[in-house]
Amino acid sequence: MGAAMNPPSMSEAKPAVNRRKGRVQLLLILLGVIGPMILATGMYKLQFWVPEGRSYHGELIGNGQTRADLGVQAEEERWQLLVTAPKDCAVDCQQLVYLARQIQIGLGREAGRASHAIAAAQPLSSDYEAKLTREYPQLQRYPLDLAAFTRTTGDQAVPQLWIIDPHGNLVLRYDPSVKGKDLLNDLRHLLKLSNIG
Structure with missing residues (x-):
């Protein structure tokens, strides 16, 4: 009978969880920085969500x-x-x-x-x-x-x-x-x- 597979210990599972958490944080930071630029470019190019009100008369x-x-x-x-x-x-x-x-x-x-x-x-x-x-x-x-x-x-x-x-x-x-x-x-x-x- 072969050796039973041991489940990963707590110390081995922790780095994987931390790595996943770090990737999610990096993704959120990138979305927070790049997201508004993509949205603004889309609004300008496609003319959506452009406010109707204006403060000038000409x-x-x-x-x-x-x-x-x-x-x-x-x-x-x-x-x-x-x-x-x-x-x-x-x-x-x-x-x-x-x-x-x-x-x-x-x-x-x-x-x-x-x-x-x-x-x-x-x-x-x-x-x-x-x-x-x-x-x-x-x-x-x-x-x-x-x-x-x-x-x-x-x-x-x-x-x-x-x-x-x-x-x-x-x-x-x-x-x-x-x-x-x-x-x-x-x-x-x-x-x-x-x-x-």
Whole structure:
């Protein structure tokens, strides 16, 4: 008769249990570190569980587009309120130019962190140009490359107002129906969060 098999002693079983326990702890730590990154990537790529609420009033531009993609060649190291006029600068466009200046003034002590500008695809009328020179001495003027603008925005015939960060990135876009208070609140919020410009 062969020797009876001895059950493992307590001292032999303990390392196996400890090893299993250690693996479970390592797995939990890895899930705690990598899990949120996987979840966040999935939420971004697949657009699920994205909150409906938002604290801004314009259209958020989060795709890395820049002022140059709009067809505007400019160097500005401050936040900028840029009005684009793909057609002539009529009533809506002129209202946005006025609003951009008022918003900059409304920033008060922070006004030096922002500028206002217009980029027009067509020359401005001589009357309006004279008014801008007289009443808007700090307004910057740029030509608008209509082909680049159309490529970036689609067929946008209406004037728009853009908030652009000091690196030239497009941040928010507004149409002519924007309320000045909403725009001012958005820009103040951006300046509060930003340590650039």
